[in-house]
Amino acid sequence: MSDITRTREALVARILGNDARASRQQRNAAFDNAGLEGPLVTLVDKVVRRANTVTDQDVSAARAAGLSEDQIFEVVVCAAVGEAVRQHERALAALDAAERKA
């Protein structure tokens, strides 16, 4: 396993593991951008697809739905890492495919 894969897995294990304020289910759903409910659907989807379109209102809506700032912090981190990991995996798969067909 390369050093970057090891550090990637350590990061993912930490943010989805124990000792956090948002529920494990909520953090996993944000990581996968699937299975969320309420205002987090919009916030997480924007973080995944185009994070510079996130607005103050998206964050206020999450607060109004009862999430603490710590929970919002964790959910947004999980969404960002989840998308970056998916891009990384897709690109590494494309590299393998390119070499097979080369």
Place this chain on the structure above:
Amino acid sequence: MRLAILDKGHGIGAKVLFAAIRLFSGQRVVDAVKLVAYRPEFYGNPMKRLTHEAMRGPSDWSVGDRELMAAYISKVNGTEFCIRAHSAVARKAYQDDERVSATLADLDTAPIGEPLRATLRMLGKLARDRVVDADDVRGVLAAGASRRQIEDALAVSLAFNVTDRLADAFQFAVPGPKAFESGAKFLLARGYR
């Protein structure tokens, strides 16, 4: 910063660090530092290890090349703070302002080598479309980049596809050029650990 905890909610250790930064750099603490210092056991510490490995670990790409990749990915993601921060580090690492400005202005005509140009093109497509295919990667191999170089470039994109998203979602303030100059000096001397 959109969350008050990321601006002012740090523990005493981080607050002492921030005071030292203000004292020695003469600059306010930038939001990127505040983010990784907040509950660092949750995100900051594992993310700093990953970023340092990608940006300063062993690689056939130079530090300047990898900082330029970070700036370029950030440009595609539209993340102003990270474009400025990492183009400042790339300029300092290369000791060449023109190469960095030209690459960010027009990749096709920039005065850089073909392996780096093709790699940046692939990283840009990945950030924009969230996917690349075998043909995209084959173009990079054909331009002369090795498998290992492509893996190392994808490590940079892993780090900055996280950091850019958080900078935008949490709305990092964009300070003036002196703060980026001071940050670039630090990141070149010490890396991301």
